Amino acid sequence: xxxxxxxxxxxxxxxxxxxxxxxxxxxxxxxxxxxxxxxxxxxxxxxxxxxxxxxxxxxxxxxxxxxxxxxxxxxxxxxxxxxxxxxxxxxxxxxxxxxxxxxxxxxxxxxxxxxxxxxxxxxxxxxxxxxxxxxxxxxxxxxxxxxxxxxxxxxxxxxxxxxxxxxxxxxxxxxxxxxxxxxxxxxxxxxxxxxxxxxxxxxx
Numbered sequence: 001x002x003x004x005x006x007x008x009x010x011x012x013x014x015x016x017x018x019x020x021x022x023x024x025x026x027x028x029x030x031x032x033x034x035x036x037x038x039x040x041x042x043x044x045x046x047x048x049x050x051x052x053x054x055x056x057x058x059x060x061x062x063x064x065x066x067x068x069x070x071x072x073x074x075x076x077x078x079x080x081x082x083x084x085x086x087x088x089x090x091x092x093x094x095x096x097x098x099x100x101x102x103x104x105x106x107x108x109x110x111x112x113x114x115x116x117x118x119x120x121x122x123x124x125x126x127x128x129x130x131x132x133x134x135x136x137x138x139x140x141x142x143x144x145x146x147x148x149x150x151x152x153x154x155x156x157x158x159x160x161x162x163x164x165x166x167x168x169x170x171x172x173x174x175x176x177x178x179x180x181x182x183x184x185x186x187x188x189x190x191x192x193x194x195x196x197x198x199x200x201x202x203x204x
Contacts, residue, residue: 001101003029004108004199005125009116010132011164012157013139013146015177015184019132020112022188029104032112033122036096037089041066050088055081094121101125107199117162117170130191131171134178136164 008023010016017032024030040047043064052060055074061067075082101109113122116129123129134142136158143154168174173194175187 001109001125003104003106004127004195005101006108006110006195007116007122007126007129008110008112008132009114009129009167009171010177011139011161011167012114012154013142014132014134015142015175016112016114016132018181018184019130019175019177019188020110022185023110023192026189026192027106028192029100029106029109030112031097031100031104031109033093033097034112034114036093036100040089040092040096041068047088047092051085054084054088090119090121097122098125108195115161117167128172128195129170130173130175131167132175132177132184133164133168134176138178 008016008020010019020030020032039045041051042048045065048060048064048066051066055071059067059071059074071085075085097111101111108127110130111122111125113119116122139158140151140154143149143157144151149157173191175184175191177184177187
């Protein structure tokens with residue numbers, strides 16, 4: 001990479017998107033793999049032709065985007081379907097992430113990867129890893145309020161992700177997001193100062 005990269009992750013509802021937004025406000029280039037995935041599967045997205053060939057016209061919505069509701073059902077019901085979809089998307093997301101990181105300019109960049117430790121694919125690109133953490137009951141309440149999911153649905157998503165204790169063990173740095181947005185932003189500011197200081201001292 002042209003500049004050091006911080007890998008930002010966290011469980012669903014942890015607040016990683018809010019942290020990424022603050023890093024961006026501070027002038028740090030932020031590359032979000034979820035946003036790349038949405039672009040690839042949006043109307044006319046680069047992955048849509050292959051998805052249409054692999055899964056048929058029912059996988060494509062009227063506007064040319066991924067039919068998310070239909071594919072969600074198929075992926076949930078059929079693990080092989082999930083594997084085939086990931087085989088199309090994951091390499092494309094990775095390649096686009098690398099392209100954007102190589103084009104990024106600044107003291108360092110932030111790469112947002114929700115399943116950073118689960119996949120391991122992005123770890124070789126990183127100088128450090130940063131996990132946004134909160135208690136599980138806080139995660140559940142935030143996602144229920146934001147998405148309208150049931151507690152059971154939220155906990156099912158959490159169960160498919162890296163356990164909280166494992167994320168904390170593997171992370172180089174942690175932001176505690178059990179409080180409010182103002183506290184989160186202050187912690188991001190502190191981490192930004194820390195990364196700049198360490199970059200200046202060539203510690204990465």
